[in-house]
Amino acid sequence: MSNIEESTGITRRGALCALSLVTVGIFSSPEAATAATGVKILRSGKVRVALKSNPVLKKVGGVVRIDDVQGRSIALVRTSAKAYVAVNLLCTHQGGELVQTGNQWQCQTHQATFTLAGKNLVGPASTALKRLPVKATASRVTIG
Numbered sequence: 001m002s003n004i005e006e007s008t009g010i011t012r013r014g015a016l017c018a019l020s021l022v023t024v025g026i027f028s029s030p031e032a033a034t035a036a037t038g039v040k041i042l043r044s045g046k047v048r049v050a051l052k053s054n055p056v057l058k059k060v061g062g063v064v065r066i067d068d069v070q071g072r073s074i075a076l077v078r079t080s081a082k083a084y085v086a087v088n089l090l091c092t093h094q095g096g097e098l099v100q101t102g103n104q105w106q107c108q109t110h111q112a113t114f115t116l117a118g119k120n121l122v123g124p125a126s127t128a129l130k131r132l133p134v135k136a137t138a139s140r141v142t143i144g
């Protein structure tokens, strides 16, 4: 049997290693939230997001990430046909970085999890993500 494996250039060990790498890649890499486009920082410090530039927000549950807003990251989530929630992507435990994993945010420091809209699901964090004021029109959302 090893002759067959060697003649194809694939050993059993090599195949298992390759399979494990693919499996690790599928199940451990966090899904990155879509980076928002059409973002404008207003003089007031508010953040304006053009909906036309962010088609992912057409669907309820759609989320975009806005990084480097005065040193912080924000997520904008469509929560219903006309409602949006903006949350500060700073873990409420000790300020760890949050990344999207499926339909949750997960802290990279101690693994607390939050819903996309910011509700705390798993500790050690015990409070929801900080929400930011949101005003929405048919064409844009203003955060702050």
Ligand code: FES
Pocket: 091, 092, 093, 094, 095, 096, 107, 108, 109, 110, 111, 112, 123, 124, 125
């Ligand atoms: S800093 Fe996020 S869980 Fe500790």
